[in-house]
Amino acid sequence: MDDSKIAVIDGDRLEVNRAFLPLLESNGLATFKALMSHPGHAVAKCAVKERNTVRLDLETESGEKSPFFLKRYAPPTVRDRLKAYLRLKRSTPGAWQEWHAMWTFLQVGLPGPVPIAWGQDGGSSLVLSEGVSHVMRLSEWADRNFGKGSHRNTQVIPAKHKIVKEVANIVGRMHSAGLHHQDLYLCHFLCGSKQDGLPLTLIDLQRVERHRRLPRRWQVKDLAQLHFSSAQYITRQDMGRFWKVYDSIYHTGRRKIPLRHSILRKSERIRRHTLKHRL
Numbered sequence: 001m002d003d004s005k006i007a008v009i010d011g012d013r014l015e016v017n018r019a020f021l022p023l024l025e026s027n028g029l030a031t032f033k034a035l036m037s038h039p040g041h042a043v044a045k046c047a048v049k050e051r052n053t054v055r056l057d058l059e060t061e062s063g064e065k066s067p068f069f070l071k072r073y074a075p076p077t078v079r080d081r082l083k084a085y086l087r088l089k090r091s092t093p094g095a096w097q098e099w100h101a102m103w104t105f106l107q108v109g110l111p112g113p114v115p116i117a118w119g120q121d122g123g124s125s126l127v128l129s130e131g132v133s134h135v136m137r138l139s140e141w142a143d144r145n146f147g148k149g150s151h152r153n154t155q156v157i158p159a160k161h162k163i164v165k166e167v168a169n170i171v172g173r174m175h176s177a178g179l180h181h182q183d184l185y186l187c188h189f190l191c192g193s194k195q196d197g198l199p200l201t202l203i204d205l206q207r208v209e210r211h212r213r214l215p216r217r218w219q220v221k222d223l224a225q226l227h228f229s230s231a232q233y234i235t236r237q238d239m240g241r242f243w244k245v246y247d248s249i250y251h252t253g254r255r256k257i258p259l260r261h262s263i264l265r266k267s268e269r270i271r272r273h274t275l276k277h278r279l
Contacts, residue, residue, distance in 0.1 A: 001100065001103040001104070001107070002103075002107075005017060005018055005019070006018065007021050009021075009030060009031075010030065010031045010032050010119070013031070013032040013119050013120065013121045014030070014031065014032045014035075014117060014118075014119035015099070015117060015118055016116065016117040017114075017115055017116050017117065020116045020117070020130075022061075023058060023060065023061075024116075024117065026059070026061075027058045027059060029056075029058070032119040032120075032121050032126070033121075035070060035117070035119065035126055035128065036119075036121075036124065038054070038056065038070065039054075040055060040056060040070065041054070041055055041057045042054065042055040043055075050073065050074045050077070050094075051071060051072060051073045051074065051094065052072055053070065053071045054069070054070050054072075055067055055068070055069055055070075055131070056068045056069070056070055066130075066131065067131030068129065068130055069113070069128070069129050069130075070126060070127075070128050071095065071098065071126065071127050071128075071206075072095075072124070072126045073093060073095050073124065073125045073126065074123075075122070075123025075124055076093070076123065093120050093125035094206045095119070095125035095126050095127040096118060096120065096125065097205075097206050097207070097208070098118075098127045098205050098206040098208075099118035099127050101205035101206070101208035102115035102127075102129060102205060103115055104179065104210060105179075105202075105205065105208075108173070108177045108179075109173070110170065110173060110174055110179075110202065111170065111199060111200060111201045111202060112201065112202055112203065112205055113129035113130060113201065113203055113205070114129060114130035115128075115129055116128040116129055116130055132201045133192070133193055134190035134191050134192060134193065134201065135191045135192070135193055135197065136190075136191055137187045137188075137189065137190060137191070138163070138167075138186045138189035138191055138197070138200065139185070139186035139187040139189075139229065140187075141163075141191050141197055142186060142230065142233040143233070145160070146232075146233040147232065147233065148232070158196070159195070159196035159197055160238070161238070161241060162196050162197075162198060163196070163197050163198065163200070164234065164238050164241050164242050165241055165242070165245050166198060166199075166200050167189065167200065167226070167242065168241070168242040168243070168245035168246040168249075169245055170189075170202060171184070171222065171223070171226065171246060172245060172246040172247075172248070172250045173249055174202075175214050175219055175222070175249075175250045176249055176250045177210070178210050178211045178212055178213060178214050179208055179209070179210050179214070180208070180209060180211075180214055180219065180221070180222050181202070181205070181207065181208055181222055182207035182208070182209070182218075182221065183207055184221075184222040184223075184225045184226045185225050185226070185228070185229040186230050187229065188202060188203050188204045189201070189202055189203075190202075190203060216259070219259070220259070220263055220266050221266065223263045224262075224263045224264075224266035224267040224269075224270060225267075227263055227264070227267040228267040228271055228274075231267070
């Protein structure tokens, strides 16, 4: 993270991407309290009580409204602190982890949300990112065109091949950089506005971690999550396209066959867990 690009304001409660500081100031959102108390213009996601995401439509210099996403985190629970202690890790705010991951993605050239601001006060934290111009989540795109009950739109098959290769490219580069996502499901890829669904953007980076070299178990977990969420939409040929691109970026060598077996076993465990808990 380049500290020269970040402004620390509001009594150290808020860190802001300098390029967007005038925008926050002109919209009256240059304090932690203003962002934390903003009602939002639309609820984007509220899957768990520990955090919620709202969309803010902020007025830019041109007078037009642009979308931004504000994710707010409740203070860490005792369970969170205990988990961090048992893993010999410092308990860090989820907002900071996502803020740091956004900058890391930017640094290594991976397609993620543009970081705008993050802040913390009294255990609560928040992170603000620029809205991504997209048509829909990749899971929705796949279900619409290749899911059960769909008409299996043959006209989008060339687009599907491009998307499979681009997903492999993104994941391969992410793993090559020592990064793993931990929630690498299709729903966390956003399709672009072009007719073929590109470019893709990977979101929800709050659990991203980085290693000098990615441990095998994290590689397996990411790829198993991706397999589980895409298995009903892809063919054996699609798998071949994925692995050809992925292996060219993040070489698995002799481990290729055992790795794929591990991924399939882990994917099956995810499936059983999902059915058991009706997720």
